[in-house]
Amino acid sequence: MQLPSKVKLVDVGPRDGLQNEKGAVPAEVKIGLVHRLQDAGLTEIEVTSFVSPKWVPQMADAVEVMAGIQRKPGVRYSVLTPNMKGFEAALPSKPDEIVVFGAASEAFSQKNINCSIDESIERFRPVVEAARKHGITVRGAISCAVGCPYEGEVAPERVGHVARLMKDIGVQHIGVADTIGVGTPRKVQAAMEAALKHYDIDAISGHFHDTYGQALGNTLASLEMGIWQYDTSSAGLGGCPYAKGATGNVATEDVVYMLHGMGIQTGIDLDKLVDAGKYISDFLQRKPNSRASTAILNKRAG
Amino acid sequence: MQLPSKVKLVDVGPRDGLQNEKGAVPAEVKIGLVHRLQDAGLTEIEVTSFVSPKWVPQMADAVEVMAGIQRKPGVRYSVLTPNMKGFEAALPSKPDEIVVFGAASEAFSQKNINCSIDESIERFRPVVEAARKHGITVRGAISCAVGCPYEGEVAPERVGHVARLMKDIGVQHIGVADTIGVGTPRKVQAAMEAALKHYDIDAISGHFHDTYGQALGNTLASLEMGIWQYDTSSAGLGGCPYAKGATGNVATEDVVYMLHGMGIQTGIDLDKLVDAGKYISDFLQRKPNSRASTAILNKRAG
Numbered sequence: 001m002q003l004p005s006k007v008k009l010v011d012v013g014p015r016d017g018l019q020n021e022k023g024a025v026p027a028e029v030k031i032g033l034v035h036r037l038q039d040a041g042l043t044e045i046e047v048t049s050f051v052s053p054k055w056v057p058q059m060a061d062a063v064e065v066m067a068g069i070q071r072k073p074g075v076r077y078s079v080l081t082p083n084m085k086g087f088e089a090a091l092p093s094k095p096d097e098i099v100v101f102g103a104a105s106e107a108f109s110q111k112n113i114n115c116s117i118d119e120s121i122e123r124f125r126p127v128v129e130a131a132r133k134h135g136i137t138v139r140g141a142i143s144c145a146v147g148c149p150y151e152g153e154v155a156p157e158r159v160g161h162v163a164r165l166m167k168d169i170g171v172q173h174i175g176v177a178d179t180i181g182v183g184t185p186r187k188v189q190a191a192m193e194a195a196l197k198h199y200d201i202d203a204i205s206g207h208f209h210d211t212y213g214q215a216l217g218n219t220l221a222s223l224e225m226g227i228w229q230y231d232t233s234s235a236g237l238g239g240c241p242y243a244k245g246a247t248g249n250v251a252t253e254d255v256v257y258m259l260h261g262m263g264i265q266t267g268i269d270l271d272k273l274v275d276a277g278k279y280i281s282d283f284l285q286r287k288p289n290s291r292a293s294t295a296i297l298n299k300r301a302g
Numbered sequence: 303m304q305l306p307s308k309v310k311l312v313d314v315g316p317r318d319g320l321q322n323e324k325g326a327v328p329a330e331v332k333i334g335l336v337h338r339l340q341d342a343g344l345t346e347i348e349v350t351s352f353v354s355p356k357w358v359p360q361m362a363d364a365v366e367v368m369a370g371i372q373r374k375p376g377v378r379y380s381v382l383t384p385n386m387k388g389f390e391a392a393l394p395s396k397p398d399e400i401v402v403f404g405a406a407s408e409a410f411s412q413k414n415i416n417c418s419i420d421e422s423i424e425r426f427r428p429v430v431e432a433a434r435k436h437g438i439t440v441r442g443a444i445s446c447a448v449g450c451p452y453e454g455e456v457a458p459e460r461v462g463h464v465a466r467l468m469k470d471i472g473v474q475h476i477g478v479a480d481t482i483g484v485g486t487p488r489k490v491q492a493a494m495e496a497a498l499k500h501y502d503i504d505a506i507s508g509h510f511h512d513t514y515g516q517a518l519g520n521t522l523a524s525l526e527m528g529i530w531q532y533d534t535s536s537a538g539l540g541g542c543p544y545a546k547g548a549t550g551n552v553a554t555e556d557v558v559y560m561l562h563g564m565g566i567q568t569g570i571d572l573d574k575l576v577d578a579g580k581y582i583s584d585f586l587q588r589k590p591n592s593r594a595s596t597a598i599l600n601k602r603a604g
Binding site: 181182183184185186187210211212213214216217219220221251254257258260261262263290291292295 | 483484485486487488489512513514515516518519521522523553556559560562563564565592593594597
């Protein structure tokens with residue numbers, strides 16, 4: 001196995017995770033989570049989303065959350081800005097990175113963001129331009145990169161197509177996302193190969209959901225290709241709104257456990273990370289959705 | 303990736319799974335599970351254990367369960383026989399295969415079977431001899447092959463040592479078992495490499511627990527070495543008696559989902575397998591401990 005010696009994890013729990021939670025989480029608790037994640041050693045955190053509170057009430061406190069964070073040197077804070085209105089709202093909060101959300105599936109694009117893939121790229125164009133003018137990095141998420149709840153399997157060429165369009169408008173980094181968690185190692189590798197035709201390996205991350213329990217296998221398969229950046233969610237926060245009761249993002253704890261066990265550095269303190277996940281899970285009145293966290297907490301309890 | 307095109311799964315749910323369940327399961331329900339597993343396409347099932355009912359009351363109905371199974375041609379039925387007394391009790395039930403249980407950790411051997419590793423091998427010697435005289439295949443399980451609840455990490459050499467001892471007494475097949483689920487891909491590969499020094503690749507299987515969520519990654523890492531036989535447990539039945547609340551064996555459903563997604567044949571019908579897991583989970587009054595099963599059942603419910 002040819003593997004990276006270091007991996008960077010972006011914890012998307014505060015945004016991708018909490019956005020998909022039913023219960024309301026006060027800004028103060030979100031800020032508490034971000035603080036615990038950076039204390040645990042995370043160097044990038046996807047904090048919030050600047051979207052219409054009418055559509056996503058969970059993120060209505062975006063300004064408040066960004067203002068409340070005591071920033072730690074060396075940590076990057078990213079936010080979602082799906083359009084110019086969102087970008088303009090986000091700008092005073094000084095994000096280090098913004099994220100635009102595209103899809104590899106036409107049907108998902110239509111249902112999720114109400115426009116075609118090509119239209120979504122046109123909508124992102126001015127956002128990317130403005131962000132880069134302000135020195136803000138732009139990441140493009142490619143959702144449904146292996147499967148779609150409406151179309152079924154998604155061909156790697158579709159991922160390549162969106163990657164090329166994102167490259168054209170100046171997106172600097174792309175995330176290949178198995179939004180509904182249906183991917184398995186070979187399919188994920190095919191999607192990554194398609195992305196690699198347009199982006200350098202240092203500009204690609206993997207984003208896996210554990211819906212069918214496949215996320216760690218898919219992470220390993222991507223590591224073997226040299227992919228060294230992944231989105232994960234503390235305590236496995238989040239679900240998939242398109243698959244009832246489905247497990248959401250892979251838990252940061254489970255990925256860190258695997259990486260450390262393989263001798264791959266992350267800079268993350270697993271015990272502190274488990275505490276961060278327990279903090280938000282306690283608030284949500286449930287157990288962390290992470291097997292590593294469950295095992296570690298059980299062991300602590302004796 | 304160089305991968306096997308076919309994989310054989312041994313469902314250990316009725317034995318390894320139910321042995322670790324607290325509630326009593328009637329023989330009739332165990333038989334019902336075995337029937338559903340063979341209908342789903344499993345070609346080997348670890349049915350029960352011939353042990354003292356004083357120590358393992360869950361398996362006190364071993365004779366009744368074996369007698370109640372309507373055997374399907376092409377399916378192999380294996381049972382645990384830790385000593386001659388167990389073997390003699392098992393013989394009239396005509397198992398196709400018997401399993402003897404060793405450990406790679408001295409402390410685990412002492413605590414789990416009350417003797418040293420070397421003593422356990424001497425205890426198995428007459429069992430292996432008798433089984434082979436009767437044309438019954440002998441499988442040797444090597445528990446704690448990567449980690450031990452008492453000793454911590456277990457060196458690959460310890461696995462090699464036990465494999466050699468098992469080879470010496472005539473054990474035909476060995477299972478490299480991460481009993482407490484602490485393994486990660488590289489460590490598992492090191493344990494497999496140690497086993498491969500003494501056994502042919504066709505005589506080795508992997509047995510992973512999902513305690514820390516690592517089982518599918520470890521399965522993928524083993525597949526990449528060409529290992530094509532695995533023990534799995536329908537509905538993720540079982541726990542680990544040494545780690546409170548810990549997840550047990552990897553769910554057969556999750557492994558099948560990964561293998562089929564990778565184009566690897568198993569001969570198993572995933573939908574029927576999900577039904578089998580739901581059958582026993584319904585009896586135990588809980589949800590299947592399998593992410594693939596959860597996702598599939600949610601999808602069916604709409």
